[in-house]
Amino acid sequence: MDAPEYQPGDCVYCDPDCQKGHWSNHKAHCRALRQRKKLLRTANILKAALLTYREVVYDVDLTKIQFQDGVLCLHQNQRPITTRSKRGLFPVHLTTNIDHKEAALANNQCTTAMALLGRLTQKLLEDETDLQDYHLAIEVLDIHIGKPLVPTKLVPGPDSSDMPHTVSKVGLLFADEAWILDTAGCQYGFREVLVPFEKYLADKSCQIVNEPTTYDATETKDLDYFSTFPFLNRTPAQREDKKLERQARLHFAVFVNMHVSNDVLDGSDVEFKDKLDSFVHDLKLHMLNLGH
Structure with missing residues (x-):
């Protein structure tokens, strides 16, 4: 129940008798559906973790959120590199639209997501028997989104429409399935966080920028890399921002x-929803205690 489809109609039987009559052939497929369901739950936890983190540690000085001519415009007070970023709670008073809020939280955060969520991804999946039996392969993939539903733009700010978008490519090897796990896709108006690989590329008119690499990120991998570029560490404000982000x-x-333990993936749909709600609540409280 509620496993995502890999091919249209592959999760459906016309009635229980039909399913029972096909059980000897369906058994392996049923197991694959169970694994997909846990992968979808993992994806939902990862997205919730990213958005909750950003909601507490938000570093854009937003003044207005406006949907205009098919583009979600995030108006900001743009700061010089000599001034530290404004860090704090997301300004929820600017919008009541959950899609707009999530887009603002995820804007330009795909690289952050890959690093921030590395440990959590490993902890959820590495000991999950149902998934490991199918030998998961998780890779990092840079793509260009050719057809966003609702592009998000900082105003003023650089044009980032040609920037690559980073996602995870997850292979269930023995099931011969490949999925895209996209925790920051809401900045393009994408609601689904787990989509079959070929369907994701086709629906969004994607071009792959480079070959996928093994996903082995830690929370600060991107910050460690950025620290090697002098122009990103030129001023005291830039260095202090990176220090505070590292602490967070x-x-x-x-x-x-x-x-966090992988038993969060178990249980009925109602039980999982309760676990996810508790996860978000507890993570928010934890992040609010940063520095105390």
Whole structure:
């Protein structure tokens, strides 16, 4: 029940008798559906973790959120590199539209998501028997989104429409399935966080920018890389921003180590929803305690 489709109609029987009569052939497929369901639950937790983190540690000085001519415009007070970023709670008073809020939280955050969620991804999946029996392969893939539903743009700000979007490519090898796990796709108006690989590329008119690489990220992998570029570390404000972001990432890692186990993927749909709600609540409280 509620497993995502890989091919149209592959999750449906016309009635229970039909399913029982086909059970000897269907058994392996049923197991694959169970694995897909846990992968979807994992994807939903990862997206919730990214958005919750950003909601507490938000570093854009937004003044207005406006949908105009098919584009979601995020108006900001743009700061010089000599001024530290404004970090704090997301300004929820600017919108009551959940899609607009999520797009603002995820804007330009795909690289952050890959690093921030690395430990959480591993913890959820590495000991999950149903998934490991099918030998998961998780890779990082850079793509260009040719057909966003609702592009998001910082105003003023650079044109990022040609920037690559980073996602995870997840292979269930023995099931011969490949999925895209996209935690930051809401910045393009994409609601689904787990989509079959070929369908994702086709529906969004994607071009692959480079070959996928093994997903082995830690919370600060991107920050470690950025610290090697002098122009990103030229001013005291730039260095202080990276220091504060590093502290927040490591604080997030403490939560993952202490409060997350893969049994969060188990249970009925109602039980999982309760677990997800508790996860978001507890993570938000934990991040609000940053620095205390």
